[in-house]
Amino acid sequence: MSVFTTVTADDLQPFLKRYAIGTLVDLKGIAAGVTNTNYFVTTTHGRYVLTLFETLRASELPYYVNLMAHLAQHGIAVAAPIANLDDAYIDTLNSRPTLLVTCVPGQVIDAPTPGQCAQVGEMLAQMHRSAAHYHGHMDNPRGLGWWRDTAESVYALMPPAEADFLRRELALQAEADFSTLPHGVVHADLFRDNVLMDGEQVGGFIDFYYACNDVLLYDVAITLNDWCVTADGDIDAERARALLKGYQGVRPLSDAEVAAWPLMLRGAAIRFWTSRLLDFHKPAAGEMTFAKDPGHFHRVLSRHVARRDFWV
Amino acid sequence: MSVFTTVTADDLQPFLKRYAIGTLVDLKGIAAGVTNTNYFVTTTHGRYVLTLFETLRASELPYYVNLMAHLAQHGIAVAAPIANLDDAYIDTLNSRPTLLVTCVPGQVIDAPTPGQCAQVGEMLAQMHRSAAHYHGHMDNPRGLGWWRDTAESVYALMPPAEADFLRRELALQAEADFSTLPHGVVHADLFRDNVLMDGEQVGGFIDFYYACNDVLLYDVAITLNDWCVTADGDIDAERARALLKGYQGVRPLSDAEVAAWPLMLRGAAIRFWTSRLLDFHKPAAGEMTFAKDPGHFHRVLSRHVARRDFWV
Known part of the structure; x- marks a missing residue:
């Protein structure tokens, strides 16, 4: 499972005030991935994925995160990073570098056609x-x-x-x-x-x-x-x-x-x-x-x- | 109605090759708006809105288009501009400055609650x-x-x-x-x-x-x-x-x-x-x-x- 750092609604509510995506409706840990903490975050505006980076440092993240944003801007089907009100994709939550991205539709397929x-x-x-x-x-x-x-x-x-x-x-x-x-x-x-x-x-x-x-x-x-x-x-x-x-x-x-x-x-x-x-x-x-x-x-x-x- | 410049599939196919959003499936004029030409463009990747600017010049567009992109990056519900493979939001089609944006869900409501x-x-x-x-x-x-x-x-x-x-x-x-x-x-x-x-x-x-x-x-x-x-x-x-x-x-x-x-x-x-x-x-x-x-x-x-x- 992949919740290494626990995030509570009380942690998240002030964090979300630094974004323009509404207020918290639901929060649920995601049991997938082996190196980061992931949660589904549902707000009054929609559903997002919250990632707390457990091993990557904030200085290493811009390459990945700006790439995801670049690809989303070109219409490539990727989770798009959400910028906070200071225009930064990377914020901090519970002492971890943290990213919010859009939720992409669909599911993992084991036996593709x-x-x-x-x-x-x-x-x-x-x-x-x-x-x-x-x-x-x-x-x-x-x-x-x-x-x-x-x-x-x-x-x-x-x-x-x-x-x-x-x-x-x-x-x-x-x-x-x-x-x-x-x-x-x-x-x-x-x-x-x-x-x-x-x-x-x-x-x-x-x-x-x-x-x-x-x-x-x-x-x-x-x-x-x-x-x-x-x-x-x-x-x-x-x-x-x-x-x-x-x-x-x-x-x-x-x-x-x-x-x-x-x-x-x-x-x-x-x-x-x-x-x-x-x-x-x-x-x-x-x-x-x-x-x-x-x-x-x-x-x-x-x-x-x-x-x-x-x-x- | 708002198709001032006719766009055909033959016009659009080479245009879409400059983008990363798949190939043309359907093209339909939009009867709304009074100053620009708008089409729904469906590709193998999804549905987009194509706008040909009839009166605004390309030099005037960056303020609007970069604003839409900025807001989308912050999670605001707006049509997000799609960049072409030269990293430009504004391209040219049938001699008009042209923009592709994502299709936002929903419809116009006359009698809101x-x-x-x-x-x-x-x-x-x-x-x-x-x-x-x-x-x-x-x-x-x-x-x-x-x-x-x-x-x-x-x-x-x-x-x-x-x-x-x-x-x-x-x-x-x-x-x-x-x-x-x-x-x-x-x-x-x-x-x-x-x-x-x-x-x-x-x-x-x-x-x-x-x-x-x-x-x-x-x-x-x-x-x-x-x-x-x-x-x-x-x-x-x-x-x-x-x-x-x-x-x-x-x-x-x-x-x-x-x-x-x-x-x-x-x-x-x-x-x-x-x-x-x-x-x-x-x-x-x-x-x-x-x-x-x-x-x-x-x-x-x-x-x-x-x-x-x-x-x-």
């Missing part, structure tokens, strides 16, 4: 285009260097064959040169649980706190690895083709991107295999986290290695 | 507060000087007793000193047809093209003169009290504002009496306008002059 994958692909491409002029910049804190450092810290705890496999895959990634591929702002964590689907439409992308500047194709690979995956770590070809067709209807991939695509899918799998290995073998003290199965991304990666058809 | 008047008053006060840090500035082009000039141009065409009444009222306004009252951004035209009500809630304020910097109380008076009026030009006390209570729940009026209130209501009536006299007696050549009855605001003003209770 090809049509829904196409819509997510299309919106992702629109997001990539809309962020082309975004002024913020943040290097990817979880890029290849982080994967390697993380792998080094867990190799000794892994079955030797798996460790060797990961070593070889990381060596291959290190040899790749993605520097000439289109770069831009990526969400970098667009799993099914970070998208609300409103029927067949994208209700909203949420949780931008891994967003950064990186290769756009990397974002497509992360998204496809989750949205189009089967229970055994394989990729469903129909959903994969739909997601890529939706994406390319807005931003067609270049020849260089098509050539890089198989290795990019493997890199995107390594990103989450290594982070899950870390969470599994070295859980942070006191962190309330669901240690997700690292084996899942081992299987996803293995399937990609064996694959001959990549749907593009 | 006291509860709806309270919500409008509350949202108006929130709008006034939210705009306190808005950077744009525009003097009111339709202030006292404009009322007097306009009156001068129509006195000869009016029944002498009415002309004398208007002269006396203008003289009273000229003697008043409102300079120390709270100033800020005002909508200045918040009639019932510029608000969509979503049931009992404000769905959105629209049509900000008379917005300017002026006395906040003037905006309250304009709004009350329309929302709380009866067919014979009187004010319904229950609705008036509700609107003022809603407003003051967010921004209580100062003693100076309460003292200025009766004369402000008269000034707000003069604003629309004079503009309707002009439209009635001197319609602009070729302008497709509904000449509204100037006598209505003559009656509203007369009732205010005779009034002893002002609901504050």
Whole structure:
């Protein structure tokens, strides 16, 4: 669950006076997410999501929050930050940096249809285009260097064959040169649980706190690895083709991107295999986290290695 | 009706490629408004309103459009402008400055309830507060000087007793000193047809093209003169009290504002009496306008002059 800091109506009423969104009607904790405290806040004007940041500092937040505002201004389906009466998106509540955003419609979908994958692909491409002029910049804190450092810290705890496999895959990634591929702002964590689907439409992308500047194709690979995956770590070809067709209807991939695509899918799998290995073998003290199965991304990666058809 | 410039699907499809809001599904002209061309545009992402500005120039638009964006960012219920991929709100279509905004929910209400008047008053006060840090500035082009000039141009065409009444009222306004009252951004035209009500809630304020910097109380008076009026030009006390209570729940009026209130209501009536006299007696050549009855605001003003209770 994700209420680390309790917020009461008595805390919230004076806080809401610094905003123009009416007075408090209801307040309810949200049991999702692993690093921040989230509440649904209903006021006389409508429903909002309140986030208290437990680990990110206020100085780190402008990149994410201004990005969400930028995307909302371009009509991208995202939760839009609400500014307070001092024109600041970030305020403070119970000693935590705090953000109010609009409530996007829809719910998380576990078993998406090809049509829904196409819509997510299309919106992702629109997001990539809309962020082309975004002024913020943040290097990817979880890029290849982080994967390697993380792998080094867990190799000794892994079955030797798996460790060797990961070593070889990381060596291959290190040899790749993605520097000439289109770069831009990526969400970098667009799993099914970070998208609300409103029927067949994208209700909203949420949780931008891994967003950064990186290769756009990397974002497509992360998204496809989750949205189009089967229970055994394989990729469903129909959903994969739909997601890529939706994406390319807005931003067609270049020849260089098509050539890089198989290795990019493997890199995107390594990103989450290594982070899950870390969470599994070295859980942070006191962190309330669901240690997700690292084996899942081992299987996803293995399937990609064996694959001959990549749907593009 | 308000389609002065025809827009076809063939015009719109390339235009929409400069935005991130999907592809065209439906296009329908809107028969409301008297100075701009408006269409409902439905895309694969949702429904928007397209406005082609027929008389305002692109250089005049930033004040209005940035204001709408500023208010939307603060959670005020307004149509939010959509930026194109060059990060501009104003684009060009069929040689006209053009704006896309989100579709706000609800419909125009002819006979509002006291509860709806309270919500409008509350949202108006929130709008006034939210705009306190808005950077744009525009003097009111339709202030006292404009009322007097306009009156001068129509006195000869009016029944002498009415002309004398208007002269006396203008003289009273000229003697008043409102300079120390709270100033800020005002909508200045918040009639019932510029608000969509979503049931009992404000769905959105629209049509900000008379917005300017002026006395906040003037905006309250304009709004009350329309929302709380009866067919014979009187004010319904229950609705008036509700609107003022809603407003003051967010921004209580100062003693100076309460003292200025009766004369402000008269000034707000003069604003629309004079503009309707002009439209009635001197319609602009070729302008497709509904000449509204100037006598209505003559009656509203007369009732205010005779009034002893002002609901504050």
